[in-house]
Amino acid sequence: MTATVTRHAPPPDRFDRRLLSPMMLGAILNPINSSIIAVALVPIATSLGAPASETAWLVSALYLATSIGQPLIGRLVDTFGPRRLFLAGALLTTIAGVVGVLAPNLGFLIAARVILGFGTCAGYPAAMYLIRSEAKRTGMRSPAGVLTALSVTTQTIAVVGPTLGGLLIQVGGWRATFAVNIPLGAAALVLGLLFLPKTTALDTERPPRGRLDxxxxxxxxxxxxxxxxxxxxxxxxxxxxxxxxxxxxxxxxxxxxxxxxxFIDVRVFAGNIPLLVTYARSVLAATVSYCYLYGFTQWLEGGRGLSPSGAGLVLLPTFGVGIVVASVFGRRPEIRWKLLLGSLTQVVMAVLLLLVGDGAPVFALLGIAVVIGIPQGLVNLAIQNTLYYQADPERIGASAGLLRTFMYLGAMLASSATGAFFGQRADTPGLHELAWFMLAAAGLFLLITVFDRSLRRVDREATGGGASETR
Missing domain, CATH: 1.10.287 (Helix Hairpins)
Structure with missing residues (x-):
């Protein structure tokens, strides 16, 4: 049955909730795959006889593909609409899962992660495009509820990756962390075919199709x-x-x-300093978040001696607290206080890591996981909402894709720092050095937020108090 037969006219004054399931599923494919590999690296190295320096490419390959693919796919979404790009991405994600399950060596696994990186690029730009389109169709000034749901299903869901990965490895071995993309990709493909519209309210604003740059x-x-x-x-x-x-x-x-x-109109960004500051804020926030996600997880296994599933379970409160915080505060339109509280909590978390030792009790580790859940639920929600108001509506897909690119620049900084401070083993002295690095990034994030006066103007627009002055 085709999408044309099954779709009915959406309500004229409310967000079309049939879009939510493909939007949210498509949006989680990238963050879940960026973090699920964290607990699989050691089992893969043992199984394939590969050193850690080579298995690190399983992380870097996805980052490289995603960093390039997000703005590219976002630009294509702006040009051709979200449906075709979403469906192509879902198909590539399914193929990547099959390649990973059947891979005979590390080279094929790296290729699977590259395919996965490009395949999972379409979900987030397509979702932001659809939210902007629905806002125009319905006349919603601030679709805070939908933006909150998108934030919960992207950044906060990434934290459950190690927990899910540990459980999958325990049940089906490390190949299960690739196999999970087969049903996820297939489900995204079906939902996209059923519910994504062939035309949207932004079609009239879409720039004429020219030759690709x-x-x-x-x-x-x-x-x-x-x-x-x-x-x-x-x-x-x-x-x-x-x-x-x-x-x-x-x-x-x-x-x-x-x-x-x-491909990317640099004039727009040169004339939109607040948006550039938002991208810089994304780099710093992601640096701290991914240092925790990869560095703390590796230390839990290498320094504290927990199993992959045990390390994943310790991180579970971060996921739960992040969802609760985003759900409770996400509908509040104000943005600046969320960034301030989130950056301040990141500073506190880095200080707590400086106090951790080899024999740290599990309840103390769970307490740290709870603390980091607060910025996990606030920061990326606020950054995403800031971009929604600062970006050119005609290039919302490309701007959203670039936001992911800058986020993964922060992830690469975190990966490099983790490798530099841990060396051969994820020990406690290395964790403390990593914590100092995180403290510096979190402190800079806090400073640029305190002195960013454009956030007050974004707050006024988000709350309906005035026209945007940030464009």
Whole structure:
């Protein structure tokens, strides 16, 4: 049965709730896969006889593909609409799951993670596009409830990844962490076919389809690859990668300025400083969050001696508290206080990690997991809502994709820091060094939030107190 037969006219003054199931499922595919691998790295290394330096590519491969793919797919969503890109992504996710289950060696597993990275890119930009489209159709000024649901199903769900991964490994081995994408991808494909509209309320605002800016895409991808390779292995001998990234980035900016229909309109970002600050805030918040997600999880296994399933269970309160906090406060339209409280709590969490020792009781570890759940529920919700008001409506998909790119830049910084501070083993001294790094990032996040006066204007628009001045 086709989507045309099953769909009826949506209510004229309310969000079409039939969109929620494909939107939320599509949006979780990327964050759940970015974190589920955390507890699978050691079993994979043991099974395939691969060193940790090689299994680290299972993390980096998804980050590389996602960082490049998110703004690219977002731009395509802006150009062609969300339905086709969502369905293509769901199909790729299913294929990646099959490749991972059948992979005979590490190379095939890395390829599966690359396919997975590109396949899971469409869900979040498509969801943001649909929210903006429904807001225009219904006249909603602030779809806070839907944005809250999206936040809960993206960033907070990422924290349950290690818990889910530990349970899957216990039941079906490490290949189960890849196999789970087969039913998830298939379900997203079915829901997308049934419920995603072929046309949306934003079609009239969609820019005319021109030729894809292939050189711009290539320069952007090359810039990110060089930068992320440097972040994966920060040393004096790899500084040339940073210089190459700067050179390619400058070439990308110059080329985009000359294009009538660029891949990423750098003029928009140059004239929208508050949006750039939001992207910077996303990098810092993600750096702290992923240091916790990967660093603390590795220490629980290597330093504290817990099993993969035990480490995953310790992180479970973070997931629960994040959902509760986002659900309780998500419908409140104010944004600035959420960022302030979230960044301050990240500072507190980093200080608590400095006090952890080898024999730390489990209840103390659970307490830390509870504390980090507060910013997990507040920060990404607030950043997502800030972008909703700051981004150009005609480029909401690309802007949302770029937000994910900057988030994964923070994840790569966290990955590099974790590798540098832990070395051969995730011990307590390494955790303390990582905590100092997290404290610096959280402190900077707090400072730029305190002094960001544009957030007051965003609050006024979110609460209906005035027109936006941030565009």
């Amino acid at each position: 292939l050189l711009g895409i290539a320069l952007f991808a090359a810039t990110l690859v060089a930068l992320l390779l440097f972040l994966m292995d920060i040393r004096m001998t790899t500084l040339w990668l940073l210089a190459l990234a700067a050179l390619l980035g400058a070439g990308f900016a110059l080329w985009e300025l000359r294009r009538p229909d660029p």
